[in-house]
Amino acid sequence: MALKIDKEKCTGCGECVDTCPFEALELVDDKACVNESCTLCGSCVEACAFEAISIEDAPRRTDERTLASKGVWVFAEQRQGEMPEVVLELMGHGKRLADELGVELGAVVLGDQVKGQAEELFALGADVVYVADDPCLADFNDDAYCEVLAKLIKKYQPEIFLAGATSIGRSLVPRVATAVETGLTADCTSLTIDSERRLLLQTRPAFGGNIMATIICPQARPQMATVRPRVMKKGERTPGQTGRLIELTLEGKEKTGTRVLEVVKALDEKVNLTGAEVVVVGGRGLGGPEGFDLVRELAEALNGVVGATRGAVDLEWIGHAHQVGQTGRTIAPKLYIGLGVSGAVQHLVGMQASDTIVAVNTDPNAPIFEVATYGIVGDLFKVVPAMLDRLRELRGGA
Numbered sequence: 001m002a003l004k005i006d007k008e009k010c011t012g013c014g015e016c017v018d019t020c021p022f023e024a025l026e027l028v029d030d031k032a033c034v035n036e037s038c039t040l041c042g043s044c045v046e047a048c049a050f051e052a053i054s055i056e057d058a059p060r061r062t063d064e065r066t067l068a069s070k071g072v073w074v075f076a077e078q079r080q081g082e083m084p085e086v087v088l089e090l091m092g093h094g095k096r097l098a099d100e101l102g103v104e105l106g107a108v109v110l111g112d113q114v115k116g117q118a119e120e121l122f123a124l125g126a127d128v129v130y131v132a133d134d135p136c137l138a139d140f141n142d143d144a145y146c147e148v149l150a151k152l153i154k155k156y157q158p159e160i161f162l163a164g165a166t167s168i169g170r171s172l173v174p175r176v177a178t179a180v181e182t183g184l185t186a187d188c189t190s191l192t193i194d195s196e197r198r199l200l201l202q203t204r205p206a207f208g209g210n211i212m213a214t215i216i217c218p219q220a221r222p223q224m225a226t227v228r229p230r231v232m233k234k235g236e237r238t239p240g241q242t243g244r245l246i247e248l249t250l251e252g253k254e255k256t257g258t259r260v261l262e263v264v265k266a267l268d269e270k271v272n273l274t275g276a277e278v279v280v281v282g283g284r285g286l287g288g289p290e291g292f293d294l295v296r297e298l299a300e301a302l303n304g305v306v307g308a309t310r311g312a313v314d315l316e317w318i319g320h321a322h323q324v325g326q327t328g329r330t331i332a333p334k335l336y337i338g339l340g341v342s343g344a345v346q347h348l349v350g351m352q353a354s355d356t357i358v359a360v361n362t363d364p365n366a367p368i369f370e371v372a373t374y375g376i377v378g379d380l381f382k383v384v385p386a387m388l389d390r391l392r393e394l395r396g397g398a
């Protein structure tokens with residue numbers, strides 16, 4: 001696609017220049033001109049009162065590849081033989097997308113001694129598992145991993161390729177997208193199918209989280225996306241399920257210039273928000289830092305962890321390590337309890353995949369009630385002590 005300016009119609013009024021959020025338009029000799037900053041957002045098209053600007057389709061460079069591409073692939077990232085939870089989430093969601101498109105779900109594993117993981121991936125719904133098993137892939141290495149993935153993609157031509165927005169996914173997938181000449185939407189929070197156009201609708205926060213943008217990749221394949229951990233539900237396991245195993249033999253060229261000297265495991269986070277089964281989150285409704293004493297008491301009673309909104313963190317009532325949401329941690333515990341949390345979209349995006357959501361808020365119109373399983377309209381300073389009393393009662397006074 002390209003931005004087209006009809007110089008005959010352009011009056012040089014400058015409205016498009018003022019409207020463009022990317023400074024991609026300028027006036028040259030009283031006519032609008034576009035530069036390389038243009039993102040084809042279309043705001044200038046709407047702003048032009050003289051219908052002098054349009055977005056036109058470029059010739060389809062990749063038509064053949066687009067038509068030939070079939071299947072949804074998930075990159076089954078692993079470290080020392082362990083797959084992160086996001087792979088299970090992507091397998092579950094990838095299966096739904098593949099079913100909707102009527103195609104197979106593929107999983108790709110790269111590493112050393114990783115062939116055994118195919119069994120787990122079949123159990124998670126993979127129809128095909130592609131394995132590159134070689135000592136040179138033992139530790140994650142951008143160059144070698146990119147080379148192998150690009151080779152696999154070019155050979156088997158999936159139409160969708162998904163990976164976790166983990167440190168490995170974030171480092172690797174942009175390289176792969178460049179190598180196979182396609183687009184990538186990073187950090188997605190939702191993926192759906194436009195079945196009419198057979199396109200992947202890739203949604204992610206944009207403009208600092210103030211809007212949710214849905215991005216498409218209509219002309220290149222595969223459509224690539226990385227997905228934040230814990231925004232999608234894990235897939236069901238069906239033990240014993242099998243499929244086709246395709247093994248890739250490396251040619252030796254993959255052993256590139258980068259050498260991993262040592263892999264050092266990061267120290268466990270002090271606040272294990274992402275792994276906790278119960279998270280009790282405090283917001284500005286707590287009224288001050290001392291309000292977190294009540295949050296801690298409830299979290300302790302439920303064997304849970306303390307979380308916070310950005311509102312509370314910005315006021316320095318608690319540290320950033322506790323923050324849940326778009327610019328904090330994404331969580332999906334069995335039980336989320338929000339105390340004095342309004343439920344702003346940037347918070348919801350980080351917790352709405354929780355199994356059970358309990359919200360306590362004095363405002364019956366607080367947006368958090370729209371996602372809550374149980375909503376309690378009331379003062380948290382009365383509700384939480386009542387909850388604690390009931391817990392003590394249930395535990396025989398302990």
Ligand SMILES: Cc1cc2nc3c(=O)[nH]c(=O)nc-3n(C[C@H](O)[C@H](O)[C@H](O)COP(=O)(O)OP(=O)(O)OC[C@H]3O[C@@H](n4cnc5c(N)ncnc54)[C@H](O)[C@@H]3O)c2cc1C
Pocket residue numbers: 208209210282283284285286308309310311312323324325326327328329339340341342343344345346347350360361362363366378379380381
């Ligand atoms: C780019 C960007 C990124 C952001 N990232 C995040 C993020 O990662 N995480 C995040 O949380 N926010 C994030 N925010 C901020 C977000 O928009 C909200 O401002 C924030 O979540 C509000 O926090 P809150 O719910 O604690 O406060 P408020 O919105 O002020 O809500 C307080 C709530 O407490 C209720 N209340 C008051 N008193 C009581 C009482 N006694 N008992 C019960 N209820 C009571 C009120 O009715 C109200 O609903 C981000 C914003 C932007 C622009």
